Amino acid sequence: xxxxRFNSLxxxxxxxxxxxxxxxxxxxWAYFQCNNKGERRASRMxxxxxxxxxxxxxxxxxxxxxxxxxxxxxxxxxxxxxxETSEExxxxxDEVEEVSQAxxxxxxxxxxxxxxxxESFCQENxxxxxxxxxxx
Amino acid sequence: xxxxxxxxxxxxxxxxxxxxxxxxxxSSHHNHLVFYRTSKRTSKRGGSxxxxxxxxxxxxxxxxxxxxxxxxxxxxxxMRRLTSVFGGAAEPPKGGNPDSNTLISDMTTVIxxxxxxxxxxxxxxxxxxxxxxxxxNDFDLMYEQVKALKSGIAVDKPIYNHVTGLLDxxxxxxxxxILVIEGLHPMFDERVRDLLDFSIYLDISNEVKxxxxxxxxxxxRGHSLESIKAxxxxxxxxxxxxxxxxxxxxxxxxxxxxxxxIPDDNExxxxxxxxxxxxxxxxxxxxxxxxxxxxxSWIPCGRKLTCSYPGIKFSYGPxxxxxxxxxxxxxxxxxxxxxxxxxxxxxxxNLSTKFYGEVTQQMLKxxxxxxxxxxxxxxxxxxxxxxxxxxxxxxxxxxxxxxQATKA
Numbered sequence: 163x164x165x166x167r168f169n170s171l172x173x174x175x176x177x178x179x180x181x182x183x184x185x186x187x188x189x190x191w192a193y194f195q196c197n198n199k200g201e202r203r204a205s206r207m208x209x210x211x212x213x214x215x216x217x218x219x220x221x222x223x224x225x226x227x228x229x230x231x232x233x234x235x236x237x238x239x240x241x242x243x244x245x246e247t248s249e250e251x252x253x254x255x256d257e258v259e260e261v262s263q264a265x266x267x268x269x270x271x272x273x274x275x276x277x278x279x280x281e282s283f284c285q286e287n288x289x290x291x292x293x294x295x296x297x298x
Numbered sequence: 299x300x301x302x303x304x305x306x307x308x309x310x311x312x313x314x315x316x317x318x319x320x321x322x323x324x325s326s327h328h329n330h331l332v333f334y335r336t337s338k339r340t341s342k343r344g345g346s347x348x349x350x351x352x353x354x355x356x357x358x359x360x361x362x363x364x365x366x367x368x369x370x371x372x373x374x375x376x377m378r379r380l381t382s383v384f385g386g387a388a389e390p391p392k393g394g395n396p397d398s399n400t401l402i403s404d405m406t407t408v409i410x411x412x413x414x415x416x417x418x419x420x421x422x423x424x425x426x427x428x429x430x431x432x433x434x435n436d437f438d439l440m441y442e443q444v445k446a447l448k449s450g451i452a453v454d455k456p457i458y459n460h461v462t463g464l465l466d467x468x469x470x471x472x473x474x475x476i477l478v479i480e481g482l483h484p485m486f487d488e489r490v491r492d493l494l495d496f497s498i499y500l501d502i503s504n505e506v507k508x509x510x511x512x513x514x515x516x517x518x519r520g521h522s523l524e525s526i527k528a529x530x531x532x533x534x535x536x537x538x539x540x541x542x543x544x545x546x547x548x549x550x551x552x553x554x555x556x557x558x559x560i561p562d563d564n565e566x567x568x569x570x571x572x573x574x575x576x577x578x579x580x581x582x583x584x585x586x587x588x589x590x591x592x593x594x595s596w597i598p599c600g601r602k603l604t605c606s607y608p609g610i611k612f613s614y615g616p617x618x619x620x621x622x623x624x625x626x627x628x629x630x631x632x633x634x635x636x637x638x639x640x641x642x643x644x645x646x647x648n649l650s651t652k653f654y655g656e657v658t659q660q661m662l663k664x665x666x667x668x669x670x671x672x673x674x675x676x677x678x679x680x681x682x683x684x685x686x687x688x689x690x691x692x693x694x695x696x697x698x699x700x701x702q703a704t705k706a
Contacts (some may be wrong), residue, residue: 219396223461232520242528249426255532256428257419257463258525264460266514274378274666282392292396 216278219292220268227265234258359696360448361689362477364484364497366544368507368537375667376500376678377480381406382663383682384476394469397459407474411481412458414440419463430482430536437487440479444493447473476689485544496582496688498681499548503555504530509566546620549579550684552677557630559608568608570630571673573680577616577623581688584625585648585680587614591625596645603641606634610642629673636662642676649680650687657683 215221238254245251271279278284284293367374381388381403388401388408399410416436417425427434443453454468485491485499502510508530515521545551550573557568575584587594593615599605610631617626627646633639636658643649643657651657660679661670669675 227461228519231515231518235520235525238528238532239525242532246532252428252532252536253423253426255529256430256536257423258529259533260419260429260460260463262511262515262518262521262529265518267460279390280396282390283394283396286393 215272215296217280217284217292218294218296219280219284219290220272220278221296222292224265224268227261227268230261231258231265234261359450360473360475360477361495361692362444362448362479362493363685364491364494365478365480365500366482366484366498366541366548367480367500368482368502368541374480375664375669375675377401377408377478378667379660379664379675379678380478380682380685381408383660383679383686391469395457395459395466397461397466398457398469399460400455400457400469400471402474405474406476406478407471408478408480409455409471410458411435411440411479411483412460413456415458415465418458418465428533428536430533430540432483432486432540435483437483437490440483441487441489441493443471444477444479444490447471447477448493449473475693476685482541483544485547486540491547495692496550496579496685497548499545499551501545501551501553503553505556505564506554506566506569509564513566546622549576549582550574550681551619552674552681554674557608559611559630568630568632569669569672569674570628571677572626572628573673573677574617574619575625575627576619577625581691582684583648583650585627585646585684586625587612587627587646590647591616598638598641598645603638605631605638608632610638612642627677629676631672633671633676639676650683 215224234254234257238251238258241254242248242251268279271277280292284290287293365376367376377388381401384403384405386403386405388403388406390396390398391400391402399413401408412429414436415422415429415434416439417427417434422429422434425433439456443455446453450473452470452472455471456468457466458464459466479490479494484494485497491497508527511526511530512523515526516523553572553574555570555572556566557563557570559570560568573585575582577584584590587596594613596612596614597609598612599609608631610629610633612630613626613628615626617624619626633642639661640655640658643655646657649657657676657679660682661675664670664675667675669678
């Protein structure tokens with residue numbers, strides 16, 4: 163727990179947050195008198211570890227989306243070779259955008275929320291294939 | 299049609315209107331309005347002088363917010379900041395379809411409009427339409443369901459699965475206090491537009507979009523600079539035809555542009571962000587700098603505040619946007635330290651904060667979200683506070699009127 167103190171020129175304000183993780187080292191250093199450098203580094207490491215998939219189902223989704231991105235980019239390039247303004251070409255690149263965004267959303271969820279999206283589903287259905295704990 | 303007894307009430311800020319629950323409307327910002335005592339609809343600084351007499355069938359009316367963005371839905375940082383202002387974290391519905399796009403917190407439910415796709419991925423390929431095309435979306439269903447939720451009726455909403463590209467079996471959505479509909483077409487259909495109590499459009503310029511998509515996709519196998527560029531170019535005609543025109547209807551537009559502080563910067567790291575706020579929107583008072591309605595250019599860095607490169611520059615002033623009167627607050631540059639943020643906050647007015655430093659506190663709470671050190675995070679946070687203010691005003695009117703009526 164770090165003490166947050168900042169001074170504004172129109173007054174002073176003090177606040178004690180209960181926890182603060184920052185992936186931006188500059189942010190942490192500038193805002194906090196981080197008492198223990200070792201502690202700060204350790205907590206950032208914990209954050210990184212939690213950003214990975216926990217359940218097999220999520221790992222499978224990640225893999226599928228990665229493969230789909232590659233496949234659909236190749237498809238789009240082929241389709242657009244003839245006519246770049248054709249409907250088929252537009253649709254093909256739109257699909258690429260859709261799966262790219264889906265993958266990014268999944269990654270964001272794992273990194274920022276630090277919770278596997280299958281968490282609540284797997285609590286109700288722990289015996290399914292998807293809910294096997296993923297071991298690296 | 300419900301029988302609505304007419305009361306003459308003088309509510310908090312002397313606004314009164316007459317409404318019946320099931321009828322259609324005249325104003326695009328009101329739920330239902332049959333007629334006014336006075337004809338003045340727009341509210342100036344001193345408050346409007348129209349009369350409100352609410353006849354509510356209980357407290358079932360939900361406040362509906364529309365957010366137009368091209369960045370997928372439900373998981374964006376804007377939504378997280380917004381739900382955080384109300385307290386609590388938004389999570390997918392527990393125990394349901396794990397690929398659901400919906401987010402639910404105590405006060406808010408965020409619905410992804412992709413769920414109203416009438417064509418799944420295969421269907422769109424066959425018909426040759428992109429997801430941006432209105433032909434791929436069922437606006438009738440969207441309107442019916444948003445209307446139902448707004449009147450306090452739960453709905454079975456379809457789920458569009460972004461992984462499989464298929465339409466999954468529906469999930470039950472119960473009417474929340476605040477419903478946010480996020481996606482490509484919240485303001486496209488006029489009927490849906492009229493249900494919105496407040497609407498926001500996230501307008502990302504092409505250069506910034508390109509820079510962001512590079513950051514998003516470059517690590518992916520299969521993507522290259524060319525493929526990212528080709529994808530943006532191919533979607534552009536549909537985007538310009540169907541999505542972009544919605545910004546004229548928005549109550550607030552957050553425009554993200556490359557910075558002007560660094561010549562030839564194309565990394566998209568330092569941003570110039572403009573918050574375009576429509577004047578005369580009910581329950582919404584635009585944020586201003588120093589003197590409302592005047593034109594200001596402000597560089598906070600100087601003797602009192604030292605900023606690092608490239609610094610911060612603000613401007614504020616009235617303008618017109620698609621024929622509407624607007625106020626524009628603009629920030630160019632980056633926050634590097636906390637005291638810059640609090641210094642800026644202390645000079646802005648009409649923020650709808652509940653205590654000094656609330657904007658800064660909210661920004662700090664999500665310091666790891668993208669945009670936390672520039673205008674995107676700042677203006678998203680401010681819009682979140684404005685929505686909270688709007689919600690409180692609307693619910694205060696609804697609860698005040700019947701109470702006052704019983705006194706009369």
